[in-house]
Amino acid sequence: MEIKIYNTLTRQKEPFTPLSPDGKTVKMYTCGQTVYNDIHIGNARFYVVFDAVRRYLTHCGYDVQYMQNFTDIDDKIIARAIEENRTVDDIAETFIARTLEDLEKLNVLPTTRNPRATQEMPAIIDMISRLIENGVAYEKNGTVFFDTSRVSDYGKLSRKKLDDLLAGARVEVDGDKRAPADFVLWKPAKEGEPFWESPWSNGRPGWHIECSAMAYKHLGEEIDIHGGGTDLIFPHHENEIAQTEAITGKTFARFWMHNGVITVDHKKMSKSRGNFQTLRQVAEKFPHDVIRFYLLSGHYRMPMEFGFPLIEAAAKGLERVRNCYNALARATPTGSGDAPTPFDTATHVEKFHASMRDDFNTADAITAIFEWVKQVNTTLAQGEGLSDAVAGELLKQLSDMCGLLGISPEERTDITDGNAPDEAFIETQIAARTAAKKARDFALADQIRNALAEKGVLLEDTREGVIWKRV
Numbered sequence: 001m002e003i004k005i006y007n008t009l010t011r012q013k014e015p016f017t018p019l020s021p022d023g024k025t026v027k028m029y030t031c032g033q034t035v036y037n038d039i040h041i042g043n044a045r046f047y048v049v050f051d052a053v054r055r056y057l058t059h060c061g062y063d064v065q066y067m068q069n070f071t072d073i074d075d076k077i078i079a080r081a082i083e084e085n086r087t088v089d090d091i092a093e094t095f096i097a098r099t100l101e102d103l104e105k106l107n108v109l110p111t112t113r114n115p116r117a118t119q120e121m122p123a124i125i126d127m128i129s130r131l132i133e134n135g136v137a138y139e140k141n142g143t144v145f146f147d148t149s150r151v152s153d154y155g156k157l158s159r160k161k162l163d164d165l166l167a168g169a170r171v172e173v174d175g176d177k178r179a180p181a182d183f184v185l186w187k188p189a190k191e192g193e194p195f196w197e198s199p200w201s202n203g204r205p206g207w208h209i210e211c212s213a214m215a216y217k218h219l220g221e222e223i224d225i226h227g228g229g230t231d232l233i234f235p236h237h238e239n240e241i242a243q244t245e246a247i248t249g250k251t252f253a254r255f256w257m258h259n260g261v262i263t264v265d266h267k268k269m270s271k272s273r274g275n276f277q278t279l280r281q282v283a284e285k286f287p288h289d290v291i292r293f294y295l296l297s298g299h300y301r302m303p304m305e306f307g308f309p310l311i312e313a314a315a316k317g318l319e320r321v322r323n324c325y326n327a328l329a330r331a332t333p334t335g336s337g338d339a340p341t342p343f344d345t346a347t348h349v350e351k352f353h354a355s356m357r358d359d360f361n362t363a364d365a366i367t368a369i370f371e372w373v374k375q376v377n378t379t380l381a382q383g384e385g386l387s388d389a390v391a392g393e394l395l396k397q398l399s400d401m402c403g404l405l406g407i408s409p410e411e412r413t414d415i416t417d418g419n420a421p422d423e424a425f426i427e428t429q430i431a432a433r434t435a436a437k438k439a440r441d442f443a444l445a446d447q448i449r450n451a452l453a454e455k456g457v458l459l460e461d462t463r464e465g466v467i468w469k470r471v
Contacts, residue, residue: 003060005225006301006359008233008256009157013359018062018224019254026062027223028054029215029253031232032114034071034207035095036080039102040276041291041306042229042262042269048292048406049259049300049360050227051108055404056356068111069214070096072118073204078193088194092118102279105288107406113218117210121196124205124213127247128185128198136246137185140176142201144186146208149179151242157256158234183239185209208239215252216244226253230260230301231268260303269306277306289407290315296362296405317370319469321402323460324373325409326467328395331386345397348372352401362405369401381463426457430466433459 004013018026030050033039039047050068057064072092081088096116117124128144131137136150148154154162165181184206189195195202205213215223221244228237237256244252262269269276282291285308294314298304348371355364376394380386386394402409433448449459452468460467 001060001353001357003057003357004359005255005257007254008258009253014255016224016255019222020224024061024063026057026064026225027219028057028064028066028225028227029211029219029223030066030068030227031211031236032068032070033095033099034074034076035092035099036074036076037095038278038280039099040262040269040278041282041295042276044102044106044279044291045262045295045300045304046229046259047103047108048106048295049362050257051106052296052300052362052405053225053227053257053360054109055406056360059404064112065219066111067113067115067215067218069211070099070114070116071207071210072096072116073194074207089118092116105283106279106292107289109406115214115218117205117214120210120214120217121205123217124209125186125196125198127213127216127243128205128209130247131185131243134246136242138178139200142188142203143176143184144200145177145182146185146239146243147178148181148183148242151246154181154242155238157241158238160234160238183208183235185243208236209243211236212240212243212252215240216247221248221250221252223253225255225257227257227259230258233258257300259300260298262306263303264306266305282311286311286315290318293318293366293405293407296407297366299361299363301359317366318407321369321373321398321407321409322469323462323467324376325395325398326469327380327462328376328386328391328398330465330467331380331391345372345375345394348375349397349401356404365401365405369398372398372401426452426468430459430468434466 003016005016006013018024020026028050030046033043050066054064054066070092073088077088077091080086081091084091128137131146132139132144135147137144137146139145148162155165162181186198186200186203186205186209188201188203193204195204215226226237226240233256241252264275267273267275279291286294290311291314294311295304297314297317348368351371352365352368355361355368358364398409429448429452433445437445452459456470457468458471460469
């Protein structure tokens with residue numbers, strides 16, 4: 001079935017086909033973190049969104065070569081190193097490790113490659129040299145600038161016109177560059193800063209050239225998908241296009257995908273604004289799987305408001321899915337082993353996949369899961385029996401849909417408390433409570449429920465019986 005992707009470059013949805021001759025290999029690059037702090041919840045959305053894209057492309061049979069960089073040399077990293085009297089490498093290594101830990105907890109699959117800017121200096125310097133040779137870059141006093149006037153279609157991604165950028169400049173032109181829109185490819189290091197030797201000065205690269213050089217080196221002249229947040233469209237992604245295409249003469253990326261930002265009181269969440277919550281702060285209040293479910297509950301291209309009540313709503317939604325899964329897993333088999341499914345869930349499964357094929361619309365895909373759950377719960381409540389085969393097929397359907405979103409429909413079992421009761425004990429206590437209720441000893445029944453709750457086990461009375469879960 002055909003996948004359609006909204007392409008920021010063309011401002012429309014387009015059928016997706018890879019550039020590779022075999023029609024199966026997909027080259028995808030996304031801009032990763034500048035590692036001077038923990039990732040915030042807005043960063044987490046970016047990681048989760050493109051992980052879902054990668055998972056679904058893989059499900060469709062594509063071999064996804066997924067690359068995501070780390071910017072490990074930057075003014076902000078240097079500033080933090082000075083503030084804490086640490087080395088730049090120490091700061092970068094610390095937050096790369098913490099970022100990877102956070103992503104693992106979010107169930108974000110490892111990328112094919114995570115290049116770092118500091119490990120790619122030969123490729124970066126080579127690309128800058130070629131830009132100078134091609135006449136689209138110039139050097140002045142050790143700084144190398146990209147000459148935007150030499151690119152006829154500069155601004156094609158962001159829809160910004162070079163003439164407007166020049167006319168709207170509110171600051172005087174840097175004494176070394178020719179026009180306000182020109183940007184830095186290489187700059188001399190200040191005293192005490194890390195530096196690399198180059199033909200122009202002992203210095204370091206500008207931010208934009210890093211991604212162009214890494215994508216070009218590891219994925220080639222043309223890639224299928226380039227992604228990032230909408231805040232990167234201009235100038236970062238615009239400049240990537242200008243740099244790379246000035247060398248190759250080819251379309252750098254066929255599809256440009258951008259996720260909407262997380263907002264707080266309808267203002268972009270960012271470290272510079274100080275209105276951010278790190279993922280680790282949010283994870284003190286909510287499990288990572290709930291946070292992931294929340295981040296996928298809106299369409300990736302739309303802005304998403306942050307708030308604990310919204311995450312609580314996502315937690316209840318995920319709980320509803322898991323309760324259905326548990327009810328199916330514990331349902332008493334009835335009927336013959338080859339009895340047909342007494343209701344049609346295929347419609348909801350197809351709606352799920354249709355939503356994912358339509359620009360990876362996880363919001364509608366989750367709605368399809370909720371509709372599936374509602375139908376199954378209604379049928380179970382009516383007392384219609386399920387054979388082992390039917391229950392198994394339904395469990396597989398739910399597991400497959402959730403799995404493509406990186407969510408487990410099963411209750412989490414990562415209980416670290418050595419005193420946590422095992423399943424046999426819980427079932428024994430549930431049986432004792434059921435007996436107490438039949439004997440109308442409600443005080444004892446409540447005592448058993450409360451005792452289990454203190455041990456992190458919550459009970460829910462349903463038409464199908466008692467459902468329990470750990471918290």
